[in-house]
Amino acid sequence: MELDRYGQLRPIGPARWLRDRNSGFSEICPFSPFALDENDLAAEYLPFTKHRHQLLGGYTGTFVGHVEEDDYRLSGSSGGMVTWVAAELLRLGLVDGVAHVKESNDPQTEGRLFRYSLSRNMSDLRAGAKSRYYPVELSDVLQIIRETPGRYAVVGIPCFIKAVRLACMREPVVRERIAFTLGLFCGHMKSARMAESFAWQMGEVIEQVERFDYRMKAPERPANWYRAQLTLTNGKTRAKDWWHLADGDWGAGFFQNSACNFCDDVVAETADIAFGDAWKEPYSSDGRGTNVIIVRSQALLDILHAALDAKRIALDPVDADFVVATQAAGFRQRREGLAFRLTWPRLGIRPRKRVRAGSHDLTAQRRLIYIIRYGISFWSHRVFLAARLLHRPKLYISWASAALAFYQGVAYGRGLVGRLARRLCLTGSEGGT
Template identity: 65%
Template sequence: MSLLRSAPDMTGGAALAPADVIRSGLCIGCGACVAQCAGETVEMRLDVYGQMKPAGSRAWLNRPTMPLAASCPFSPDAENEDVIADSHFPDACGRDPLIGRYEAAYVGHAEEDAFRARGSSGGLVTWVAVELLRKGLVDGVAHVAPSPGRKAEEPLFAYTISRSVEALRQGAKSRYYPVELSGVLRTIRSVPGRYAVIGIPCFIKAVRLATAQDPVLAERITFTLGLFCGHMKSARMAESFAWQMGAGMEEVTTLDYRVKSPDRPANWYRAQMSLSDGTTRVEDWWHMVDGDWGAGFFQNHACNFCDDVVAETADISFGDAWVEPYSSDGRGTNVVIVRSRKLHEIVSDGIASGRIVLEPVDAGFVAATQAAGVRHRREGLSFRLTWRRAGLMPRKRVQASSAGLSVRRKMIYRMRYGIARWSHRIFLAARLLRRPGLYLAWAKVALSTYHGLAYARGPVGRLVERLGLTGAEDGH
């Protein structure tokens, strides 16, 4: 299945326009299309739903081009993750259908300095990036950091390029917020040097596709560091958190999505906001009406068609070790997949010197740490591909099928899809009407219904049990 659309057929390597991707709900907001443009007034902006989208003239938005067809990570004609990984890691000794090609896999943390304490997880993302700078292997690292000098209506976070260890350290922590790459890709193209790029799976894929077309980017982007991903959230999740903490976004100066506490399990997320009046608000995610990540609140629609959880095209990728005993360790623990021989040398040296503490694990262990995400991106995607829809359909590595799925699992996937879709719309209505309670009341009912399906809780759960739809399945 390459594509389904009511408009003229575009299979077989045809050109693609930005509007085609946007109308199909497949724009993830990476900015690769905007980064290609020269001499045109185009940019990436937050849309009314708080998601990054390209903005330009109608002529540009509707102009089909071959470069976009080859570089958009959700294009029907873009190479998939297997093809990209095969070309970049042909000699990798391991291959697994769920985590891709790899040289080695580990679980552990950074022992050196305060990398672990300052990061959301085990501190290894920043440790590896800093090591690349220390060894002179790169001149800059493109990563997400708080927006400098942010004004009230501007995004909380943005990509930047750090050229010093201290600047890079200040960008540590997870940011569940829409960002885009166009600015840093343009800088890399215009400023000579060697660069590393840190990003979620679809962003790293976009970088790989861009470097395949642009020899300057291919020469200058020498390392890619991937982050495991559940899905992309819109900027409205941060705003919803602010509402629930009794503040408006215009008052928020900083947001830490995961305040770390050694005496709490790592998977007990706690958000902290600093406000312009100098006060701080803190709240546990599970007290938020939309704090259950797996329910899908504010998910980008394109994430419904992603099958890469672990950044399979990155030289090295990192996630949280969501299995015991690691998930109960509040200090944070990473699971790491190494694909590049050079980065494997760096990691091995760090282990030997005691600066990082890592234990080898197999592909099955890595997949188990991301079991819920893998199930949603493979089993769930296979089911979603059976649904009738108009517009572009990217070629995926799973086949459309609902075979073997229980009624309950199908209902869970349908419910997640509905929550993701309607959370954007109802939040927008509440925002325009200045009635936060409208969204919060809907979200509370939606979450209760979802928990009834997924975990057999409350009146919905009792009905599910009565109908005989419960089973041993994990509800995530």
């Protein structure tokens, strides 16, 4: 896997990998039409879940809450539960190591701010707390797992956990050694250029950035008021709210990986346990952060219940509808929006999806929103590349500001664009589009 000119990781190899079912690659790539889908993998690895939901997949329990002990909650992006569960697996001796994303030891030499690493003790593990909206890949840690006997846990977004499950299907030694998978809810993957763009807008260049915190926590602010902070090589810091950045509206799709337009898994349906942010009141206003959790493993459910009884964590059971409501926008994009995108002409190989192509239930406004998002994700890579080559950050920032204003006008009915969009959509609806 190598970073391309747009700052996205792509596999490097012969073209036959994509079409040859015997190459191995086509059976482990999570977006391959020849790979098993999430339903197949869940049936193989999670056959004993008690409930099933169309959007959540199989599950045994669903909760909302946070960690009470130590500073897990304070040091995490959300309620601290992801790092806590991984640490508990280490503490109980259920795993010998945890594969998760951490800061690069030397980002300027490595050329990447973050990477997957294998932690075998608590201090190393807790150094990897917080969300990283940055391209990473698993090959190095998977190779260590192949070569080093032991039991391991892997933390990852839905397509990464799916890839791990697919690798386990092909390699018995990997299946034997990966004991637990911890999934992270996902909206979409960003390219490396988003960090670079944020640096530009704070008056810095990425070459001078030593550390990058995408979600600096402030308990006195609502949890969904993201604030990014850069730590420079000279020790100084720069910080800015996402809402004051030209490309800081997550839903607009700036720097989205193109594969994410063809993903239908929001909640890591193939993972033993999955975690997200509780984007629903009163939790979204709590700046300390709160997790929503889907449990699919009885062993992990027992661990949570034991910790709950000991008051080490605070969890409340919730129903499936509550979990869906916390991720409503993501489900619209990944299911409703995907069904619409599948109706578009597409060159090359079409991924195997559980969603059927169709758009007859969509309003003209919803169709326009999905089209604009696709355009923003496509052009943000290219306009940023041009600005980068020309050493003119304002070229990209001006374009992004205009694109965001147009998107928000259509999506939220703001300003002149919003009024025109409403009129256009009303006319389109009357015309039967």
